[in-house]
Amino acid sequence: MTVHHRVAPETVSRILLVEDDGEIAAMVIEMLRENGLEAVAVGSAANMDAAMRKQSFDLVVLDAMLPGEDGFSICRRLRASSTIPIVMLTALGDEINRIVGIELGADDYVTKPFHPRELMARIKSLLRRASYGADQPLRQTPMRFAGWQIDPILRQLINPEGVHVSMTTAEFDILLALCQNPGRVMTREQLLRLTHAGLAGSVERSIDVHISRVRQKIEQNVREPSFIKTVRLGGYMFTPEVESC
Known part of the structure; x- marks a missing residue:
């Protein structure tokens, strides 16, 4: 299934809620x-x-x-064909399930019971980040490193063979932050501040999972990464030379 993902900041954002609990959905x-958003609620994968297909x-x-196909399976399926931001919503509160959701491609994770304002804040944050990087005023021009090209405006990553590489919102934001600070040690807290990528759980574990996923997409050898180096007791450092296109 092809997932259509709108990223036009000038229009009213449209949210799809997949939740089988009627009270929570309402x-x-x-x-x-x-909060001025358009919203549609469905209760199953088939209805989603x-x-x-309609909009x-x-x-x-x-x-x-969820009944039938669960949310983790749906998340994996959505992420295979789209970069649409995904917030996982669940009563499962343990760390393993949070990490599993992120590993499958979710951008954020909210545990029930939740405060409505917290969920709204996370949704707004993800919408801002998905709107062509409109909230990132610095270094809007495309950048190049080791044959790769990253475009902050179009939010695209292109490998040395000219192929577009699919990334989640959080993965793209982390790689962009690293590219904007080459040769600098970036702590997990700094990456959190720049990308909001740690909202789904503990800062350390969430950032580490996203970094791992970014490495899988850009490193030749994930076990011995050459682009994103781990700095013991520090954080991460992006080693390639980065230049504006």
Whole structure:
């Protein structure tokens, strides 16, 4: 299934909520609409697929525990064909499930019971980051490193063979932050501040999982990475020379 992902900041953002609990769905939909967003709620994977065939969405709020195909499977399937931001919503509160959700491509993870304002803040943050980097005023020109090209405006990563590489919102933001600070040791807290990538769980574990996923996409040898070096007791450092295109 091809997932249509709108990223036009000048339009009202449209949110798809996949949640089978009617009370929670009604509460979230009301909150989204009160904040000026368009919102559609469905209760299963099949209904989600049908909704996405009819219209495009800017973000998906996805419950992990659904009848039939569960949220983790849906997340993996969505991420295979789209960079649409995904917020996992679940009653499972342990660290392993948070990490699994991120590893499958979720951009953020909210545990039930949750405060509506917290969920709204995370949704707004992801929408800002997905809007062609509009909230990143510095270094908007494309950059090149070791044959790769990253474009902050179009939010595209192109490998040395000229092929577009699919990335989640958080993965792209982390790589962009590293490219904007080559040769500098970036702590996990700094990366969190620049990208909000640690919202889904503990700062250290969330950043580390995203870094691992970025390495899988750009490093020749993930076990001995040459682009993103781990600095013991420090954080991470981006080693290639970065130049503006």
